[in-house]
Amino acid sequence: VLPTDAVITDVGSTKVEVVARAKSVFGGAAVDRFVGGHPMAGKEHSGVEHADPDLFQNAVWFLTPLAGQNLLAGLQGQYFELLETIGARIVPIEAERHDRVCAWISHLPQMMAIALASTLLEEFGEKSNGASEPTLRELHGIGGRALREMTRIAASPYSWWRDVALTNTTNLEQALMRLEQRLAHIRESLRDPALREEFDRANSFARQMQPRSKE
Amino acid sequence: VLPTDAVITDVGSTKVEVVARAKSVFGGAAVDRFVGGHPMAGKEHSGVEHADPDLFQNAVWFLTPLAGQNLLAGLQGQYFELLETIGARIVPIEAERHDRVCAWISHLPQMMAIALASTLLEEFGEKSNGASEPTLRELHGIGGRALREMTRIAASPYSWWRDVALTNTTNLEQALMRLEQRLAHIRESLRDPALREEFDRANSFARQMQPRSKE
Numbered sequence: 001v002l003p004t005d006a007v008i009t010d011v012g013s014t015k016v017e018v019v020a021r022a023k024s025v026f027g028g029a030a031v032d033r034f035v036g037g038h039p040m041a042g043k044e045h046s047g048v049e050h051a052d053p054d055l056f057q058n059a060v061w062f063l064t065p066l067a068g069q070n071l072l073a074g075l076q077g078q079y080f081e082l083l084e085t086i087g088a089r090i091v092p093i094e095a096e097r098h099d100r101v102c103a104w105i106s107h108l109p110q111m112m113a114i115a116l117a118s119t120l121l122e123e124f125g126e127k128s129n130g131a132s133e134p135t136l137r138e139l140h141g142i143g144g145r146a147l148r149e150m151t152r153i154a155a156s157p158y159s160w161w162r163d164v165a166l167t168n169t170t171n172l173e174q175a176l177m178r179l180e181q182r183l184a185h186i187r188e189s190l191r192d193p194a195l196r197e198e199f200d201r202a203n204s205f206a207r208q209m210q211p212r213s214k215e
Numbered sequence: 216v217l218p219t220d221a222v223i224t225d226v227g228s229t230k231v232e233v234v235a236r237a238k239s240v241f242g243g244a245a246v247d248r249f250v251g252g253h254p255m256a257g258k259e260h261s262g263v264e265h266a267d268p269d270l271f272q273n274a275v276w277f278l279t280p281l282a283g284q285n286l287l288a289g290l291q292g293q294y295f296e297l298l299e300t301i302g303a304r305i306v307p308i309e310a311e312r313h314d315r316v317c318a319w320i321s322h323l324p325q326m327m328a329i330a331l332a333s334t335l336l337e338e339f340g341e342k343s344n345g346a347s348e349p350t351l352r353e354l355h356g357i358g359g360r361a362l363r364e365m366t367r368i369a370a371s372p373y374s375w376w377r378d379v380a381l382t383n384t385t386n387l388e389q390a391l392m393r394l395e396q397r398l399a400h401i402r403e404s405l406r407d408p409a410l411r412e413e414f415d416r417a418n419s420f421a422r423q424m425q426p427r428s429k430e
Contacts, residue, residue: 040357040358040359044421060356060357091353091357101354101357104335104338104339104354105335105354105357105358105362106358106359106362108331109331109358109359109361109362109365111398111401111402112327112331112398113361113417114401114413114414114417115394115397115398115401115413115417116323116324116327116394116417117416117417117420117421118397118413118416118417118420119390119393119394119397120319120320120420121416121417121419121420121423122393122416123319123390123393124319125419125420125423136420136423136424137423137424138306139316139319139320140424141275142255142275142306142316142320143255143320143321143324144255144321144324144368145364145367146324146325146328146361146364146365146367146368147320147321147324148424149360149361149364149365150324150361150364150365151420151421151424152360152361152421153359153361154417154418154420154421155418155421155422156414156418157414157418158410158411158414158415158418161410161414162410162411165405165406165410166405166406169405169406172402172405173402173405175334175338176398176399176401176402177402178334178338179330179331179334179398180395180398180399180402182330182333182334183326183327183330183391183394183395183398184391184395186326186329186330186391187326187387187388187391187392187395190380190381190384190387190388191380191381191384195373195376195377195380196373196377198329198330198333199329199371199372199373199376200373201332201333201336201337202328202329202330202331202332202333202336202369203332203369203370203371203372203373204336205332205333205335205336205340205351205366205369206259206332206366206367206369206370207370208336208340208351208352209351209352209355209363209366
């Protein structure tokens with residue numbers, strides 16, 4: 001039912017499964033028929049009232065070229081140009097690499113935010129009736145910007161993340177496990193100078209990020 | 216050596232230990248001699264070049280009154296007025312309660328940021344030489360605002376957190392342990408509808424925070 005002179009693309013958060021499906025559906029023609037894509041922009045709320053014409057301005061848009069696929073030629077090339085028109089920064093990346101990177105920089109922080117918000121609600125949500133207890137909202141106002149950012153993305157609904165959890169499970173399991181181990185190590189080092197090494201490593205990461213954050 | 220008509224205060228991040236020390240030093244006179252305080256404002260960088268005259272404008276400033284201490288009377292009252300002059304919102308809170316709340320809304324998010332940054336550096340820091348590997352800086356630019364906020368506070372040095380880790384150890388251990396358990400539960404639920412419950416709880420938390428975030 002699809003004309004053969006149409007190129008199919010997608011904007012899903014994981015790429016390995018959808019690329020494999022495209023290959024099995026289109027076979028050798030996949031290089032002319034399909035380009036996997038993933039715009040790294042979005043909001044924690046959906047609906048036309050949250051629409052923003054500049055949403056993709058300077059946002060990274062991953063494209064996952066197939067082996068031998070030229071993103072600049074044919075219909076893919078027209079799509080490439082369209083993305084540039086809306087201001088996206090196109091970053092070609094291999095699908096497996098894409099999914100692993102996104103597990104670390106996007107899916108893991110999301111799950112951290114869910115874990116933090118869920119645990120905070122359990123800790124303070126029901127007990128906040130006593131007069132001396134700060135309410136949840138007071139806590140939110142008292143905490144810093146990083147806490148508020150984590151809380152903000154914790155508004156993201158399960159329906160948006162269900163497919164991520166189901167199609168990037170192994171990468172996300174690994175990232176979560178590594179973070180859990182690191183948190184446990186920090187917890188066991190609170191009274192120990194070994195905690196300094198964790199801070200030094202994290203500081204080094206933050207330092208390497210700094211020039212970009214000043215842009 | 217201190218005149219008896221001076222009131223001592225502090226701006227430390229934990230209050231139980233310093234309040235106990237004030238009681239043991241001043242005895243019954245502690246109510247007239249000491250007020251524990253903790254301004255909830257700051258930056259990830261120190262030094263006079265980062266000074267900001269509006270730093271405390273609308274920032275919460277915790278005071279931890281002793282039993283029977285009137286924060287509005289005497290020298291404490293003058294201090295109270297001074298804090299209001301610089302725009303601080305004074306929140307009286309019991310010292311034990313203060314330390315537990317701060318473990319959850321400030322010290323835990325800080326350790327999460329350290330754990331994330333430290334793990335990201337290990338995961339991508341040394342391997343990012345291959346041509347197809349996004350560099351650390353690219354990752355940072357590609358990730359969302361929450362990732363950047365976490366990275367920002369990961370610049371905070373060990374010297375600022377050492378005393379927190381040493382004086383709020385039990386509360387922080389508990390918060391870290393609870394978060395680790397929650398992350399493990401999420402990791403084990405990635406293929407399971409139980410993940411929806413975690414999102415629902417986190418969404419509920421985020422929803423309760425929303426009115427304030429629109430201020």
